Each structure stands twice: as C-alpha cells, then as structure tokens.
Amino acid sequence: MTVKKFLLIFMILPALPGCQVENKNIRTASDSITAEGLKTQISVIASDDFQGRFPATAGETKTINYLAGQFKNMGLEPANNGSYFQEVPLVKITPEGDMSLRVTGGKSNLDLKYADDFMGNTPQTSDTVKIDNSEIVFVGYGIIAPEYNWNDYAGLDVKGKTVLMLVNDPGYATGDTTLFTGKAMTYYGRWTYKYEEAARQGAAAVIIIHETDAAGYPWGVVRNSFSGPQFYLEENEFTGSVLKFKAWVTTEAARMIFGSAGMDYDQTIQTAAKRGFVPSDMHLKASVYFRNKAEHVKSNNVAAVWPGKDRKDEYIIYTAHWDHFGIRYVAEGDSIFNGAVDNATGVAAMLEIANAFTRLPKKQDRSILFLSVTCEEQGLLGSEYYAKHPLFPLNRTVGVINMDALNIFGRTKDMTITGLGYSQLDNYVEQVLKKYGRYARPDPEPEKGGYFRSDHFSFARAGVPSLNLSGGVENIEHGREWALAQKNAWTMQHYHKPSDNYDPDHWDFPGMIADIRIYFEVGYDLSVSTEFPDWNPGIPHKALRDKMMEAGR
Ligand SMILES: [Zn+2]
CATH class of the missing domain: 3.40.630.10 (Zn peptidases)
Structure with missing residues (x-):
C-alpha cells in the first residue's frame, strides 16, 4: 500500500457514519413507497369517475383537483403564486360532420373512407376546410436534414400542393447505418416533424402513409388519437402557415392511390429510402372538405414544490x-x-x-x-x-x-x-x-x-x-x-x-x-x-x- 492510498482510505473513513445515516434516511423514506399506496392512487386516477381525464372537460377538473388535494395534504407548496395550477391556453379544433377525401385524375377516382382508409384534421381555426384539386406530390419521407445530407424537397415548390409521404426515416427503412441513425428513429421520422416541415414548405395538405412497423403502433392508434378534437397551444408551429389538412392513410389506401397513378408502391418506397431519390408528381389531385369548430379553451399543469x-x-x-x-x-x-x-x-x-x-x-x-x-x-x-x-x-x-x-x-x-x-x-x-x-x-x-x-x-x-x-x-x-x-x-x-x-x-x-x-x-x-x-x-x-x-x- 502506498502512502497516498493509505491517506486516501484514512480520509474516507470518518465520512462513513454520516453516509450510513444518509442511507438509513433514504431507506426510511423509500420504504414509505408501497404497493398499497400505489394501488389506492391508481384505482382513483384510472377510475371511470375521472372520465378518461380529457383536457378541458369535467374529467380534467376532477383529476387536477384530486392531485392538488393530494399535494396539499402532504404539505407541498403550490408552485404558481399560491396556486397548484399553471393554466395552459389552447385552441381545441374539432372536425364536424362527414370528412371527405377524394383523389382524382388517375385511372379511377377514389373516395377514401374516413376512419377505415384515412384520418385527418386541421390546425386552422376556420369554420370549413376546403381543398380543391390540389396536386399530389410523393415526397418520400418528407425530410430536410442537412446534417444527414438529405433533402426530399430539393428543387420542389409544394406551395398549395398535397404532399404524400412515408412515416419514419430512410435509416429505418433500409437498416443502413450510414443513413440517418440506422434502425433507430430520428426526430425526422416522427410525424410531428413531417407536418411541421410541410407547413414550412407552404403545402396545403400532408398525407402520411401509415405502416404498423415503421410507426411503432397499429392503425387503431392513429384512428383513436386522430378522431375527435385536437389541441394546439395558442401560439403554435402552424400559426401563420397555410397548412389546412394533416392526414394519415392506411398502407392499403396508399396502394390504391399509387395504383390509380399507375405507380408501383413497393418499388417507389424502396427508391424513396435511397440516396438520389427524386420526388414525383403523381398527376393526381386531392380534394378535401369538412366542417370544423375551433374553441379557445384552457387546461392546466399541476405543479407542487417540496x-x-x-x-x-x-x-x-x-x-x-x-x-x-x-x-x-x-x-x-x-x-x-x-x-x-x-x-x-x-x-x-x-x-x-x-x-x-x-x-x-x-x-x-x-x-x-x-x-x-x-x-x-x-x-x-x-x-x-x-x-x-x-x-x-x-x-x-x-x-x-x-x-x-x-x-x-x-x-x-x-x-x-x-x-x-x-x-x-x-x-x-x-x-x-x-x-x-x-x-x-x-x-x-x-x-x-x-x-x-x-x-x-x-x-x-x-x-x-x-x-x-x-x-x-x-x-x-x-x-x-x-x-x-x-x-x-x-x-x-x-x-x-x-x-x-x-x-x-x-x-x-x-x-x-x-x-x-x-x-x-x-x-x-x-x-x-x-x-x-x-x-x-x-x-x-x-x-x-x-x-x-x-x-x-
Ligand atoms: Zn403516456
């Protein structure tokens, strides 16, 4: 043992009792976390009484009051100037009535079926959403990623057009580790990014092609998540954009669209995942119509401080x-x-x-x-x-x-x-x-x-x-x-x-x-x-x- 090591041990020794006390303290507190406590809480929070906890409904009121009450009982302080709530101003946008998505100009006209073939909504607060004969362009993955040297919109003007694209990214599709991050999804693969980018490009409509593996969940999840009202922060990424329609179609519906354009679906999507992909005008037009309701509502974050x-x-x-x-x-x-x-x-x-x-x-x-x-x-x-x-x-x-x-x-x-x-x-x-x-x-x-x-x-x-x-x-x-x-x-x-x-x-x-x-x-x-x-x-x-x-x- 060198002198240095000896000194080191000597210096550590007196610290031990304090450390043991701290461990005991953590243990005491940690032991208060029990299955009984957890069961009680989950049975309340997940109960029918809380109505599925949807923002800006009676279910929210019940939920947030319950949480604030729990924090208060434990002696935690309200985090927001005497309140346990932080108000979040939102726009709640609900498509009303039948939604139609029509694809024309190809071999046959397609009237896609809401919920079975497509889901859609709008980030706009207008009373009606109407898109007439907007040119459909297949833009591959709809990604502009300078750091990966990738641009699906290169040389393209999509203002007022409908962009059709795949979910996830080329790295996922090919498993090629030199493309993006290989199988691991980048933010460019997320649908949220794809809508944001299309809005920046001035597109009127975005249609994402759903695939269960590439999305990470089945069509039922898209159907449930995109039906009913959608929320946006009052100030959001679509404020000021002309994007009127954010949609998903099933793989089967996408095959019909490609079929109508006389394009081979499987071959086209393979090309889309390779370097040198060129977006293609499908010589098809999309028309969309539905009535829409926008309401300004408030929801709340619950915030308590110890x-x-x-x-x-x-x-x-x-x-x-x-x-x-x-x-x-x-x-x-x-x-x-x-x-x-x-x-x-x-x-x-x-x-x-x-x-x-x-x-x-x-x-x-x-x-x-x-x-x-x-x-x-x-x-x-x-x-x-x-x-x-x-x-x-x-x-x-x-x-x-x-x-x-x-x-x-x-x-x-x-x-x-x-x-x-x-x-x-x-x-x-x-x-x-x-x-x-x-x-x-x-x-x-x-x-x-x-x-x-x-x-x-x-x-x-x-x-x-x-x-x-x-x-x-x-x-x-x-x-x-x-x-x-x-x-x-x-x-x-x-x-x-x-x-x-x-x-x-x-x-x-x-x-x-x-x-x-x-x-x-x-x-x-x-x-x-x-x-x-x-x-x-x-x-x-x-x-x-x-x-x-x-x-x-
Ligand atoms: Zn969650």
Missing part, C-alpha cells in the same frame, strides 16, 4: 402527464379511455415519490418540483408550455425525470434510459441501479422513436437535461424474450385503447415499486448534489444549455 434546505432556488423536476383520451365513441362496449398504465401509473408514482420526500428525516438541499402536465397525448403540449413559460428559471433547473407508463410485468434486472448516452444524468441512474444489482440499458426498440414521444423531450428541446427512465426488459423470472413479447402484446391490444384499464389481478406491483424507488433515489441524489449534470458533447441540446448557463452566471 422546498429544499440549502439551495432551494435550484430545482429537480419530476414529470408525469395526467391526461388521456377521455370518453369517445367506440363501436362496442367500453367507451372510457381510462389510461391506467398510460399514465395513471406515472402520476401515482409521482404522488408516492412526493410523499417519500416528505418522510425524509432531514430536508434535501435542492427543491423538488412535481409537475403533472396536461396534453401529452395531444403532442406534449403541457410540457412544451411549461418549458416556454417556466415557473422557475430553466438554468436553475438541474434535471427532469419523466415517468410515463410504468412496467406492469414484474421485476427486471435493468431499467431503460431512452436516449442513454445523451447526458450525465445517466451516471446518477447507473449509480442507484448498481446499489440494487441492476443496470441501465438503452431503448430496446429505438426504431419506435420513444425518445420523441413523452414529456422529457419538451425539456430536452428547450436545453434542460432530462431523462426518460422506464421499465426494463430483462425480467428476473421469465427473461427478456418473454418480457418483450408481453410488452408488444400490450401495445397491440391496449395502448391508447379503452381497454387500458386498471387490472390489479394481473399487474405485478413489486416490479413497479422497485422502479419507483429508483426514481425516488435518483431525484434524491440530484437534490443533494452541487453538480449541474450536462448534455454530453455532440448532443444537439447541449448548445442551448451552454447558452442559458452562461447567461445565468
């Missing part, structure tokens, strides 16, 4: 969206979208974690903000609004931990960090997991674009290091294949459907509790640290973070 002791102006944020799809017409049986997994589990976990913080014998240094956001299912709007109108400065916001749809299939060796390797927040997760003999893994299905599909992404886009930590797949009892099969079966059968019900007989609670304790401890470790974990070099969000931290100095 203040810190020494550095109370620095914040750790836990996010979990409270909203789901409400009550909708469904052909048979259940019409309430209870969203039990998605996301009564995340909200219940948040309440359990808040309670655990209040059980700490000694207050943590930094403040904890519990932020249950609205309109996640409408395009991450509540979290986007918060990131644009933060209640506490973003450069004092240390990190965000998002919880969306917990693991109901039992204990796992691993937990998933969607976007593993993006930020130093990973280290905190890895350290805590290691304590329990567990480990962090990257998203097992990055092709589904999970990184862009929950509220942590709103914060990442704004530059704030954020973490989407979710259940693992290395099931301790049944192994990985079994767990993945369960997960996929659940997605096909219940994701965004009325059957996402609370099912205490079949859900595994010990697994969920183990994960929630990890969420708690990661937040706790961040709350007693003096560090501001950063994005890793090369991650696009880093530049924004550097800028805001510089400004805060």
Whole structure:
C-alpha cells in the first residue's frame, strides 16, 4: 500500500457514519413507497369517475383537483403564486360532420373512407376546410436534414400542393447505418416533424402513409388519437402557415392511390429510402372538405414544490402527464379511455415519490418540483408550455425525470434510459441501479422513436437535461424474450385503447415499486448534489444549455 492510498482510505473513513445515516434516511423514506399506496392512487386516477381525464372537460377538473388535494395534504407548496395550477391556453379544433377525401385524375377516382382508409384534421381555426384539386406530390419521407445530407424537397415548390409521404426515416427503412441513425428513429421520422416541415414548405395538405412497423403502433392508434378534437397551444408551429389538412392513410389506401397513378408502391418506397431519390408528381389531385369548430379553451399543469434546505432556488423536476383520451365513441362496449398504465401509473408514482420526500428525516438541499402536465397525448403540449413559460428559471433547473407508463410485468434486472448516452444524468441512474444489482440499458426498440414521444423531450428541446427512465426488459423470472413479447402484446391490444384499464389481478406491483424507488433515489441524489449534470458533447441540446448557463452566471 502506498502512502497516498493509505491517506486516501484514512480520509474516507470518518465520512462513513454520516453516509450510513444518509442511507438509513433514504431507506426510511423509500420504504414509505408501497404497493398499497400505489394501488389506492391508481384505482382513483384510472377510475371511470375521472372520465378518461380529457383536457378541458369535467374529467380534467376532477383529476387536477384530486392531485392538488393530494399535494396539499402532504404539505407541498403550490408552485404558481399560491396556486397548484399553471393554466395552459389552447385552441381545441374539432372536425364536424362527414370528412371527405377524394383523389382524382388517375385511372379511377377514389373516395377514401374516413376512419377505415384515412384520418385527418386541421390546425386552422376556420369554420370549413376546403381543398380543391390540389396536386399530389410523393415526397418520400418528407425530410430536410442537412446534417444527414438529405433533402426530399430539393428543387420542389409544394406551395398549395398535397404532399404524400412515408412515416419514419430512410435509416429505418433500409437498416443502413450510414443513413440517418440506422434502425433507430430520428426526430425526422416522427410525424410531428413531417407536418411541421410541410407547413414550412407552404403545402396545403400532408398525407402520411401509415405502416404498423415503421410507426411503432397499429392503425387503431392513429384512428383513436386522430378522431375527435385536437389541441394546439395558442401560439403554435402552424400559426401563420397555410397548412389546412394533416392526414394519415392506411398502407392499403396508399396502394390504391399509387395504383390509380399507375405507380408501383413497393418499388417507389424502396427508391424513396435511397440516396438520389427524386420526388414525383403523381398527376393526381386531392380534394378535401369538412366542417370544423375551433374553441379557445384552457387546461392546466399541476405543479407542487417540496422546498429544499440549502439551495432551494435550484430545482429537480419530476414529470408525469395526467391526461388521456377521455370518453369517445367506440363501436362496442367500453367507451372510457381510462389510461391506467398510460399514465395513471406515472402520476401515482409521482404522488408516492412526493410523499417519500416528505418522510425524509432531514430536508434535501435542492427543491423538488412535481409537475403533472396536461396534453401529452395531444403532442406534449403541457410540457412544451411549461418549458416556454417556466415557473422557475430553466438554468436553475438541474434535471427532469419523466415517468410515463410504468412496467406492469414484474421485476427486471435493468431499467431503460431512452436516449442513454445523451447526458450525465445517466451516471446518477447507473449509480442507484448498481446499489440494487441492476443496470441501465438503452431503448430496446429505438426504431419506435420513444425518445420523441413523452414529456422529457419538451425539456430536452428547450436545453434542460432530462431523462426518460422506464421499465426494463430483462425480467428476473421469465427473461427478456418473454418480457418483450408481453410488452408488444400490450401495445397491440391496449395502448391508447379503452381497454387500458386498471387490472390489479394481473399487474405485478413489486416490479413497479422497485422502479419507483429508483426514481425516488435518483431525484434524491440530484437534490443533494452541487453538480449541474450536462448534455454530453455532440448532443444537439447541449448548445442551448451552454447558452442559458452562461447567461445565468
Ligand atoms: Zn403516456
């Protein structure tokens, strides 16, 4: 043993008792997170009484009042000038009456069938939506990505036209790792990007071709998510654009459209995924008509603070969206979208974690903000609004931990960090997991674009290091294949459907509790640290973070 090593050990020794006390404190608080507590919360939040928790309905009022009441009972402070609510101003746009989409000019005229062949809506607030004989152009993936040297709109003027495109990106389609990020979906693969880009290009209509594998979910999810009202922030990316129609068609409908144009569908989409793809005028016209209703409404984020002791102006944020799809017409049986997994589990976990913080014998240094956001299912709007109108400065916001749809299939060796390797927040997760003999893994299905599909992404886009930590797949009892099969079966059968019900007989609670304790401890470790974990070099969000931290100095 060198002298240096000896000294090092000697210096560490006196710190041990303090560390043990801290471990005991964490343990005491962590033990307050129980299956009973979780069951009680989920059974309330996912109950029919909450009517599927749709924004700006009676279901919202019940939900947010319940959450505010829970926070108040635990002794948490209202985060917004004496209120537990942050109002989110929205436009609610509802297509009314029959929607028609007609494709003419080809071999045969096509009257596509709403819900079976296509879904659509408008970001515009006009009373009617009318598009007459707009030229249809197939633009491949509809992507302009300078960093990947890709431009599907090169040399094209699509003003007033209808752009038809594929979901996901060329890297996914080919599996070619030199195209985009290979199988892993980039933001360019998400439908949200495709609509935004088409609006920037001045298109009148966008039609995305749905494919179950490429989208990551079946047609039923598109049908459910795009029927009924759609929400936008008052100020949104389509404000001032001429985009009138955002639509999806099934693969079968796309084949009919290509057939009418005399084009080979399979061959064309293969070409679209290769370098050198040239967009093609299909010599077809699209006509769209429907009546439309726009209302200005308000929804709410729920925000409660458990203040810190020494550095109370620095914040750790836990996010979990409270909203789901409400009550909708469904052909048979259940019409309430209870969203039990998605996301009564995340909200219940948040309440359990808040309670655990209040059980700490000694207050943590930094403040904890519990932020249950609205309109996640409408395009991450509540979290986007918060990131644009933060209640506490973003450069004092240390990190965000998002919880969306917990693991109901039992204990796992691993937990998933969607976007593993993006930020130093990973280290905190890895350290805590290691304590329990567990480990962090990257998203097992990055092709589904999970990184862009929950509220942590709103914060990442704004530059704030954020973490989407979710259940693992290395099931301790049944192994990985079994767990993945369960997960996929659940997605096909219940994701965004009325059957996402609370099912205490079949859900595994010990697994969920183990994960929630990890969420708690990661937040706790961040709350007693003096560090501001950063994005890793090369991650696009880093530049924004550097800028805001510089400004805060
Ligand atoms: Zn969700």
